[in-house]
Amino acid sequence: MNKGVAITGMGIISAIGNNVAENYQSLIKGEKGITRVSKIKTNHVNDIMVGEIDFTNEALEQQLGLSSDNNYSRTALLGVIAAKQTIADAKITDINAYKTGLISATSVGGMDMTERYYYEYLENEATRKYIKGHHAGDSTQKIASQLGIEKSLVTTISTACSSAANAIMLGARLIKAGKLDRVVVGGADCLSKFTINGFKTLMILSDTYNTPFDENRKGLNLGEAAAFLVLESDKVVQAENKKVLAYVKGYGNANDAYHQTASSENGDGATLAMQKALDVANYTPKDIDYINAHGTATGNNDLSEGRAIIRIFGEEVPDFSSTKAYTGHTLAAAGAIEAVYSVLALQNNVIYPNLNFKTPMKEFRIKPQLELKEKALQTVMSNSFGFGGNCSTVIFSKEQ
Amino acid sequence: MMKKVYIQSVASISAQKTFEKDYFLEEIEDYEANVINVINPVYKDYIPPAAARRMAKGIKMGVVASKIALHDAGLESVDAVITGTGMGCVRDSEKFVSAIIDNDEQYLTPTSFIQSTHNTVGGQIALELQCKGYNFTYVHASNSFESALFDAKLQLELNEEKNILIGGVDELGDHTTKINKLINHIKAEAVKSSELLVSNTTGAVYGEGANFFVLSNEKKDTCYAELASVKMFNTLAEEEVLQEFKLFLKENNLKVEDIDLLVLGNNGDIEFDGYYNNLSKEFNNTQQAYYKHLCGEFHTASSFAFWLASKVLKIQSLPEVAKLNQKTIATYKTVLLYNQYRGENHSFTLLKKC
Numbered sequence: 001m002n003k004g005v006a007i008t009g010m011g012i013i014s015a016i017g018n019n020v021a022e023n024y025q026s027l028i029k030g031e032k033g034i035t036r037v038s039k040i041k042t043n044h045v046n047d048i049m050v051g052e053i054d055f056t057n058e059a060l061e062q063q064l065g066l067s068s069d070n071n072y073s074r075t076a077l078l079g080v081i082a083a084k085q086t087i088a089d090a091k092i093t094d095i096n097a098y099k100t101g102l103i104s105a106t107s108v109g110g111m112d113m114t115e116r117y118y119y120e121y122l123e124n125e126a127t128r129k130y131i132k133g134h135h136a137g138d139s140t141q142k143i144a145s146q147l148g149i150e151k152s153l154v155t156t157i158s159t160a161c162s163s164a165a166n167a168i169m170l171g172a173r174l175i176k177a178g179k180l181d182r183v184v185v186g187g188a189d190c191l192s193k194f195t196i197n198g199f200k201t202l203m204i205l206s207d208t209y210n211t212p213f214d215e216n217r218k219g220l221n222l223g224e225a226a227a228f229l230v231l232e233s234d235k236v237v238q239a240e241n242k243k244v245l246a247y248v249k250g251y252g253n254a255n256d257a258y259h260q261t262a263s264s265e266n267g268d269g270a271t272l273a274m275q276k277a278l279d280v281a282n283y284t285p286k287d288i289d290y291i292n293a294h295g296t297a298t299g300n301n302d303l304s305e306g307r308a309i310i311r312i313f314g315e316e317v318p319d320f321s322s323t324k325a326y327t328g329h330t331l332a333a334a335g336a337i338e339a340v341y342s343v344l345a346l347q348n349n350v351i352y353p354n355l356n357f358k359t360p361m362k363e364f365r366i367k368p369q370l371e372l373k374e375k376a377l378q379t380v381m382s383n384s385f386g387f388g389g390n391c392s393t394v395i396f397s398k399e400q
Numbered sequence: 401m402m403k404k405v406y407i408q409s410v411a412s413i414s415a416q417k418t419f420e421k422d423y424f425l426e427e428i429e430d431y432e433a434n435v436i437n438v439i440n441p442v443y444k445d446y447i448p449p450a451a452a453r454r455m456a457k458g459i460k461m462g463v464v465a466s467k468i469a470l471h472d473a474g475l476e477s478v479d480a481v482i483t484g485t486g487m488g489c490v491r492d493s494e495k496f497v498s499a500i501i502d503n504d505e506q507y508l509t510p511t512s513f514i515q516s517t518h519n520t521v522g523g524q525i526a527l528e529l530q531c532k533g534y535n536f537t538y539v540h541a542s543n544s545f546e547s548a549l550f551d552a553k554l555q556l557e558l559n560e561e562k563n564i565l566i567g568g569v570d571e572l573g574d575h576t577t578k579i580n581k582l583i584n585h586i587k588a589e590a591v592k593s594s595e596l597l598v599s600n601t602t603g604a605v606y607g608e609g610a611n612f613f614v615l616s617n618e619k620k621d622t623c624y625a626e627l628a629s630v631k632m633f634n635t636l637a638e639e640e641v642l643q644e645f646k647l648f649l650k651e652n653n654l655k656v657e658d659i660d661l662l663v664l665g666n667n668g669d670i671e672f673d674g675y676y677n678n679l680s681k682e683f684n685n686t687q688q689a690y691y692k693h694l695c696g697e698f699h700t701a702s703s704f705a706f707w708l709a710s711k712v713l714k715i716q717s718l719p720e721v722a723k724l725n726q727k728t729i730a731t732y733k734t735v736l737l738y739n740q741y742r743g744e745n746h747s748f749t750l751l752k753k754c
Contacts, residue, residue, distance in 0.1 A: 043505045043506070044505065107517065109539075115501070121579045122578070128583050131579050131580065131582070131583050135486055135541055135699070136518060136540075137486070140540060141745075144634050150634070151635055151644070153550075157537065158518035158519055158539040159518075159522070159535070159537050160519055174554075179554070194496065194497060197496070197508055198514075200508070201510040254533065254535075257527055257532045260514055260523055260527070268532065387514065388517060388519040389523050390519060
């Protein structure tokens with residue numbers, strides 16, 4: 001078995017920045033990217049706020065040099081932008097020099113185009129190019145093609161809001177088991193009317209800035225984003241003398257088996273996921289320096305996650321914060337976005353403030369980190385939970 | 401020490417009566433269609449009627465197939481659930497999108513949105529089984545099921561889990577069918593099942609189904625077959641298939657003549673069946689089988705092939721209707737599956753007699 005799972009590159013595009021450096025600047029300056037939705041025509045425009053990326057599809061197509069007959073969904077466009085940054089950051093010039101795979105995560109997939117042309121497909125032949133781009137694997141195939149990954153292990157995970165954390169987890173397992181030398185892992189999701197209306201019917205969208213872990217939280221803001229990381233084996237790191245940004249040290253996946261959309265009151269699944277991740281890392285709770293929480297700012301999640309954190313860490317809960325107030329909840333991409341933020345936290349020894357927090361929750365005494373805090377960090381735990389009871393935890397570390 | 405992985409039980413809901421335990425394609429439903437639906441088991445024999453009414457078809461098929469698979473394996477629960485689905489519960493996706501458009505974003509209810517989430521089948525199975533273990537859903541077109549297979553195999557080999565439920569599930573949706581006809585992914589004309597491969601037209605006959613299996617790293621009496629290897633490719637050119645196939649045989653210490661049965665994913669689309677024909681020619685002394693005339697084409701149709709191959713290895717007989725050529729086989733020991741869809745997402749799966 002391979003020992004370490006090294007992270008050697010990162011790329012990201014989100015509502016708070018078009019690359020890693022811009023995202024980091026926004027994080028430490030406390031600048032959120034939450035606004036009214038501008039690129040989707042929805043009746044709910046004044047009822048919701050979102051984390052939207054500035055570029056139009058046309059601008060993204062131009063950046064990627066795509067011809068006008070392309071059939072990229074916005075998910076695919078964002079995914080390719082972030083994945084290409086990742087490869088450049090890892091200084092990979094020949095992608096096929098090592099056995100390289102791609103594991104991507106999405107929940108929206110090509111739904112943005114499907115909802116746009118749903119009936120028009122029947123009348124207008126020019127729109128039909130998007131039909132085969134609907135399924136969730138399509139954006140992944142396009143990312144692989146744009147990166148030059150051929151004849152390889154390429155797959156897509158969709159476990160709702162925990163998807164990208166699971167992509168990282170699978171990638172780490174494949175490196176450890178020696179199935180791949182290198183794997184690009186992450187996720188992409190764009191905003192869509194489908195998700196806006198879906199979460200609206202569940203009545204968990206806030207009409208103002210989301211406030212994770214606040215007593216008076218009103219729900220989440222949806223966001224769109226894509227982020228990818230390069231994971232490499234010890235062999236590649238040594239042979240190429242690679243700069244290692246951090247390591248994937250532990251991971252755990254469990255199912256809450258409680259309700260299709262709600263988390264159990266005491267966070268059974270979340271507790272199991274965190275415990276498994278600690279076990280894989282061979283850590284005790286004391287070894288965790290910072291938790292980048294799932295913290296969606298829904299009534300249900302923050303209570304369930306908070307209780308699960310207390311179940312694992314007891315009275316000595318490490319510093320924790322949710323970065324959803326910056327980016328909104330980017331669904332399947334969230335685990336990858338927050339993986340990038342976790343690695344940046346390790347690299348810069350900082351803990352990001354949990355924005356918009358005013359009132360502690362009455363159910364427990366723990367309180368998120370409210371100011372930017374400089375602190376020597378060795379490890380960061382990142383949580384991602386989703387519909388279908390899916391609970392995932394990944395632990396990142398500075399040292400192997 | 402890597403553990404071996406065994407197929408402990410099988411369950412299939414398809415356009416044939418495969419949900420019946422002892423049925424093995426003796427009497428066939430010979431369709432004349434370009435879209436074929438599953439033959440439904442009596443769902444309320446497995447799920448309380450009130451719950452069944454609320455469930456999307458994909459969920460019903462998945463939950464019932466998983467219950468049959470567990471029953472067949474003599475298990476109450478499993479350590480993990482890994483699902484593959486190309487499109488998820490596509491009818492609910494259609495329902496929610498059309499409701500958004502038709503009602504101008506008003507009067508929407510959450511049920512179809514919730515059920516449209518790709519991992520809804522996996523989540524419901526976890527709920528039904530109260531399985532708090534590892535739960536993944538792969539959604540990578542024609543490699544959705546193989547991704548689940550690959551993941552389960554890795555965990556069992558490393559002895560991280562003992563019993564894992566895996567499955568492939570997809571349902572047909574009216575609008576999706578309609579628009580896939582427009583782009584000729586579905587054949588324009590109705591085709592008799594028995595004449596699928598001589599249709600000489602573009603597109604496939606679409607289908608749906610759920611095929612679930614319990615994989616285990618302990619060999620039990622009920623064992624169907626050993627899962628020896630699975631390999632996926634996001635791309636392969638038509639002329640590369642044979643060469644990669646030979647490499648795959650070599651990696652598994654096998655020669656062409658060691659293969660007792662080759663199961664091919666031909667769907668009668670003249671644009672893409674060429675991928676199979678090169679292999680078919682190379683293996684002209686080997687017994688060959690096909691199956692998409694029985695279950696239709698869908699992203700997880702290869703899970704039906706996995707069911708077929710598992711049964712062949714256990715029963716030691718290949719149903720006449722699945723035969724692509726006629727060879728005499730004394731004992732089926734080694735079976736190889738090849739599948740792709742529209743030239744993408746290819747897979748080789750190797751099963752052995754246990």
